[in-house]
Amino acid sequence: MIDVDEALSLFAEHIDPLESERLAVTHALGRVSATEARAKIALPPFAQSAMDGYAVRAEDLAEASDKEPVELRQVGEVAAGDTGRLPRVNKGTTVRVFTGGRIPPGADAVVRQELVTADKSRISFEAPVREGKDLREVGEALAKDTVLVEPGERLDERHIAALAMCGHAEIDVIRQPAITLLVSGDEVISPGIELRPGEIYDANTPLLSSWLGMRRYRNIEIVQLEDDRRTVEKALRKALDQSDLVVSTGGVSVGDYDFFTDAADTLGLETIFWKVRQRPGKPLLFAKGEQTIFLGIPGNPGAVFISAYVYLRRVLDLLEGTSEPGPAMHRGVLAGPVGRSAKRVSWTGANIRYGEDGKVHLEPISGHRLSQVYRADAIVRVPAREGEMEEGDVVEWLAIK
CATH class of the missing domain: 2.40.340.10 (MoeA, C-terminal, domain IV)
Known part of the structure; x- marks a missing residue:
């Protein structure tokens, strides 16, 4: 029997990340980045207005005041998304600009629309403006080639947005594991069926399938087993052939109907550890085959619940190559x-x-x-x-x- 910290260390020693695959960024939520991703463009990619207003040359308004306003002639308009040729701001002129619109050549500041008086094409300014005011320079928010995602980061909505707005349509992520859940126990029946003496309703199947589903794992097969040695061995053999990770509930203790530990030995799995100094979940089993990890959890639903957050979380993080595998204490x-x-x-x-x-x-x-x-x-x-x-x-x- 080993302690909790040793068990967590042994998982890290014996589990390697799966291979990577390329996904659309919009499909990568919850996945783990396999590579570094850098900004393909600067943000903003062009000098743009931070406000609705007027693009000006700051020196033209140096003497402006409420008593002696400066009047400039409007020579054009630029809205957000305009991609055509820009009008130029020369001495004595201004261009109407909207938030997100490109700054026309010659301008070095923006005056907010509420601070001016407009009379057709004649725009009156009653105060000076600082050079650079309400103007976003190229790369002001983010420089080109800035690292957006490090290898081993699990991608959330912030990563997805940052990657998309910096020009990434696809990203390399670690492949999600194919998972088989083996739920054992003759006494366990599905909810909705009338209980007979000695029977209990199945909590482990909905618990683990929901836990995995909330974390966006999709490639899952669930197999419910009778407490029969041949049945258990056959199901485990099949699961090992088609899965990256096999998780069982029940059948890993020392009772007459606990068959998973013997089945693992019979099928040639290497037992890394069996039994951890903890409660609940003492008879936890970690074994591995040539390409498959086997995590055997005792059948007590409380032990399954806690083992999911402590041990299953760690196994999945290691298979997906996260840089900081759980549990996050x-x-x-x-x-x-x-x-x-x-x-x-x-x-x-x-x-x-x-x-x-x-x-x-x-x-x-x-x-x-x-x-x-x-x-x-x-x-x-x-x-x-x-x-x-x-x-x-x-x-x-x-x-x-």
């Missing part, structure tokens, strides 16, 4: 006492509150069953030690989201 303070084990890390749910001290305060939820933690905001890691943790003690936690 933070530090906060307990808002109440919580029990702990002398020999094992305990994972427990908590609700997040923000204190006047600016720290995250975590209100523990008693127990780690799914029925107890499903409304939690966070999972708290309670270190192994004698006695009880008290209000104000510092702990590590990860967000449920």
Whole structure:
């Protein structure tokens, strides 16, 4: 049996990223960048007006005042999106410009429309203007060749927008893994069917499929299994042949109907570890074949829930080559006492509150069953030690989201 930190390290030692593929940027949300991406253009790509107003030469308005306004002759108009030839601003002239429109040659400032008096083509200015006022220079927001995305970044809507506005139609990302979920247990039946004595409704299938779906994983096959050695071995063999990642629930403990550990050995998988000093989820199994990762999670839905956020998250991040594989742990303070084990890390749910001290305060939820933690905001890691943790003690936690 190993501790939690050793288990997390062993995943990193034994899992390599999958190969890359090229996707349209608009289809890359949630994917992990395989390469660096730089801005193909500067932003803005041309000098543009930041306001609706008039493009001028600042020196023409140096003596303007409300008592002695300066009058300029309007010689043209430029709207956002105009791509034709621009009128030139010469001494004594001005050009009407709109937000986002190109700055005509000769102009070095923009005067907002509410600060002028317009009479047909004669525009009156009652104050000087600073050179560069309300004018966006080329590259002012972002220089060409600026790094937009580093390898290993998981792309969110901000990355997608930045890539698109800087000229990227496609990007190289790590291929998503093909995943098979093997859900075992003769006692587990689908919701909607009347329970018989000894049966329970299946929470693990909807839990894991929803968890993966929320994270935009699409290539998933779900197989529900009876507690039969041949059935388990056959299903595991097929899953290993067609998947990058196999995740099982149940069947990894030491009971007479727990067959996954023996099936993994029979099929030639290398067991990296089995059993972690933690609760829930002690009989966690990590094994690997030539091209497939196998993560065996005990069938308790609370253990499945916590294992998804701690261990499945890490496995997926490593397969996709993220530069900072999860779980993303933070530090906060307990808002109440919580029990702990002398020999094992305990994972427990908590609700997040923000204190006047600016720290995250975590209100523990008693127990780690799914029925107890499903409304939690966070999972708290309670270190192994004698006695009880008290209000104000510092702990590590990860967000449920």
